[in-house]
Amino acid sequence: xxxxxxxxxxxxxxxxxxxxxxxxxxxxxxxxxxxxxxxxxxxxxxxxxxxxxxxxxxxxxxxxxxxxxxxxxxxxxxxxxxxxxxxxxxxxxxxxxxxxxxxxxxxxxxxxxxxxxxxxxxxxxxxxxxxxxxxxxxxxxxxxxxxxxxxxxxxxxx
Numbered sequence: 001x002x003x004x005x006x007x008x009x010x011x012x013x014x015x016x017x018x019x020x021x022x023x024x025x026x027x028x029x030x031x032x033x034x035x036x037x038x039x040x041x042x043x044x045x046x047x048x049x050x051x052x053x054x055x056x057x058x059x060x061x062x063x064x065x066x067x068x069x070x071x072x073x074x075x076x077x078x079x080x081x082x083x084x085x086x087x088x089x090x091x092x093x094x095x096x097x098x099x100x101x102x103x104x105x106x107x108x109x110x111x112x113x114x115x116x117x118x119x120x121x122x123x124x125x126x127x128x129x130x131x132x133x134x135x136x137x138x139x140x141x142x143x144x145x146x147x148x149x150x151x152x153x154x155x156x157x158x
Contacts, residue, residue, distance in 0.1 A: 006157050007156055008156075009155065009156045013083075014083075014154035017074055019045075022042075023039070023072075024038070024041045028061035028065070028068055035057060048145070049146075050146070051107055053123070062091055069088050070086065070089070073085075083158070088149065089146050090147060091144040091147075093145075094142075094143040103143050107124075107136070126140060
């Protein structure tokens with residue numbers, strides 16, 4: 001019996017997957033077990049950026065060990081078609097005020113472009129009834145940038 005392998009995606013294909021998506025999962029190194037959490041992201045064509053609320057286990061794990069694995073996927077409802085990419089790298093926290101403002105505005109644009117519910121604001125440290133633009137004008141969350149990517153696995157079944 002022959003094992004069938006899922007085909008790989010080329011860079012253009014996985015860049016398209018990343019560009020079209022907005023939800024990822026980040027695996028942090030925990031104590032005994034990894035800790036996995038969902039994150040909204042934006043992609044500037046080179047780097048992924050994540051908004052992380054300033055509370056919770058993820059912040060402690062980030063400070064202890066910023067090396068992570070990030071996963072992004074897309075699949076049909078019946079799983080007849082699916083694609084995913086995983087990237088291993090490390091997170092850095094943005095500190096530059098101008099860069100942070102630009103990235104925060106990208107998050108506002110992404111949420112509008114995908115017509116996401118205002119309820120997503122609660123996952124970003126804001127009340128759902130607040131204006132979406134408060135993401136860009138206030139700093140209730142940290143911005144993490146994925147960098148130093150050393151390994152990418154991108155597979156598809158279309």
